[in-house]
Amino acid sequence: MSACGFSLDNGLPGALKKFAFENRFPLSATFELTPLCNFSCVMCYVHLTKEQMKSRGEMLTAEQWIDIAKQAKDMGTLYVTLTGGEPFVRPDFWDIYSELNKMGFLISVLSNGSLIDESVMEKFNEYGKPYLMKLSLYGASNETYSKVCGCPDGFERVEKAVKLIKNAGIPLMLTGTVVRENSEDLNKLYEKAREWNVPFQHTVTVVKSARGAVNSAAESRFTFDEFLDEMTLEKLEKNKFPPLKSPFAWCSSYGCSFWLTWNGHVQLCSFMNGPYATLENGLTDAWIELNFKLDNLKSPQECKECRYAEFCQRCPGMLCGESGDAEKISEDICNIAKKLYYAHKKLIQEEQT
Amino acid sequence: MIYKVKDGFVLRKIGPQIMAVPVGRLTSEIHGMVALNESGALLWDSLVRGSEKEELIQILLNEYETDKETVTSDIDIFLKNLEEQGVLEQ
Numbered sequence: 001m002s003a004c005g006f007s008l009d010n011g012l013p014g015a016l017k018k019f020a021f022e023n024r025f026p027l028s029a030t031f032e033l034t035p036l037c038n039f040s041c042v043m044c045y046v047h048l049t050k051e052q053m054k055s056r057g058e059m060l061t062a063e064q065w066i067d068i069a070k071q072a073k074d075m076g077t078l079y080v081t082l083t084g085g086e087p088f089v090r091p092d093f094w095d096i097y098s099e100l101n102k103m104g105f106l107i108s109v110l111s112n113g114s115l116i117d118e119s120v121m122e123k124f125n126e127y128g129k130p131y132l133m134k135l136s137l138y139g140a141s142n143e144t145y146s147k148v149c150g151c152p153d154g155f156e157r158v159e160k161a162v163k164l165i166k167n168a169g170i171p172l173m174l175t176g177t178v179v180r181e182n183s184e185d186l187n188k189l190y191e192k193a194r195e196w197n198v199p200f201q202h203t204v205t206v207v208k209s210a211r212g213a214v215n216s217a218a219e220s221r222f223t224f225d226e227f228l229d230e231m232t233l234e235k236l237e238k239n240k241f242p243p244l245k246s247p248f249a250w251c252s253s254y255g256c257s258f259w260l261t262w263n264g265h266v267q268l269c270s271f272m273n274g275p276y277a278t279l280e281n282g283l284t285d286a287w288i289e290l291n292f293k294l295d296n297l298k299s300p301q302e303c304k305e306c307r308y309a310e311f312c313q314r315c316p317g318m319l320c321g322e323s324g325d326a327e328k329i330s331e332d333i334c335n336i337a338k339k340l341y342y343a344h345k346k347l348i349q350e351e352q353t
Numbered sequence: 354m355i356y357k358v359k360d361g362f363v364l365r366k367i368g369p370q371i372m373a374v375p376v377g378r379l380t381s382e383i384h385g386m387v388a389l390n391e392s393g394a395l396l397w398d399s400l401v402r403g404s405e406k407e408e409l410i411q412i413l414l415n416e417y418e419t420d421k422e423t424v425t426s427d428i429d430i431f432l433k434n435l436e437e438q439g440v441l442e443q
Contacts, residue, residue, distance in 0.1 A: 015370075016368065019369070020367075076368065078367050104374040106374065106386065128375075128376050128377045128379075129381055
């Protein structure tokens with residue numbers, strides 16, 4: 001007999017993930033409840049207007065989401081992330097949330113924070129608090145929120161949400177995407193996060209819109225050249241990638257996770273809109289079909305003989321977002337790898353002399 | 354003394370791992386999940402109903418070939434952990 005066990009998450013997520021991958025079941029799932037959003041961010045690749053949405057399919061109903069969640073629970077899903085668009089714009093958000101909470105999922109909610117007020121906190125008290133709230137932080141002032149998100153009081157609203165969530169004792173994380181429109185706020189974003197005592201991470205990665213959304217990624221995102229001067233030999237060495245044994249060698253979602261879009265496409269991640277499976281024969285069939293398709297996915301032929309490969313941060317999702325096809329190279333990604341390769345070579349030479 | 358876990362846990366089995374996940378209002382008191390090993394899971398149903406320690410000891414003695422002293426010691430640790438994490442009713 002072993003000692004009676006008790007722990008609170010200690011070491012469990014990693015071990016469970018390994019088990020899920022080895023046994024091919026979806027330990028985690030992301031439910032993209034809607035493509036609609038009250039923000040219009042310049043870099044968003046999901047947001048659709050109601051008119052755009054109608055031309056691309058129908059949003060799954062609350063009943064459908066609940067039924068899918070029941071199937072996911074039976075398949076072994078523990079972690080569920082609710083996202084959008086903005087999940088709180090759904091009038092039936094709480095119908096979905098309360099049922100999912102009852103099923104015993106560890107629920108994370110990804111939101112822009114602008115619709116989170118006292119009434120949302122009351123609902124969380126009533127239906128159960130999420131495992132994690134993840135808010136996006138796109139500026140340190142209303143002015144920046146106006147430029148990035150088209151929301152003139154966005155910062156005020158998000159700041160209020162942060163305080164409410166913190167006061168409610170709900171674990172909170174902040175994430176930000178830095179584009180030209182908010183780059184001057186970057187240091188202030190970290191200052192704000194420190195002031196609120198909330199972890200914050202930013203990214204400059206903006207993927208082109210591959211799912212029907214209209215964004216201005218090409219104009220708003222930074223080009224890689226703008227970061228090249230900051231590259232040191234140490235950084236470059238650290239970011240070298242070993243040859244890929246499979247297209248998903250670096251992917252943490254492959255084989256243990258799925259992303260379900262607002263219109264019922266079961267896919268690997270948000271960027272990777274193909275291959276996907278549909279729910280006609282239920283989630284289990286869709287999961288098997290998706291993984292069969294992913295297992296048969298090949299890296300672009302060009303990548304196999306590419307001399308710059310060890311500096312290429314490609315993944316099928318990024319390729320899909322950038323070139324529209326997970327098996328096709330993207331000129332932008334190739335150029336970044338090429339520049340890193342030569343920057344590395346130059347720094348090596350400089351060190352030797 | 355009766356030992357009873359608070360109302361509002363859903364027992365989940367994910368692969369080989371059994372865990373109790375707090376739902377509804379209980380999430381305000383307990384965050385995350387309570388991971389149970391095989392013997393912890395065996396005791397869980399009795400703890401949901403509410404049980405004396407002696408009953409819990411008997412459950413494990415019926416299941417495992419071991420002595421009462423070892424079982425009692427394990428259960429004491431288990432109950433102490435549950436109590437410290439706020440899982441047991443006062």
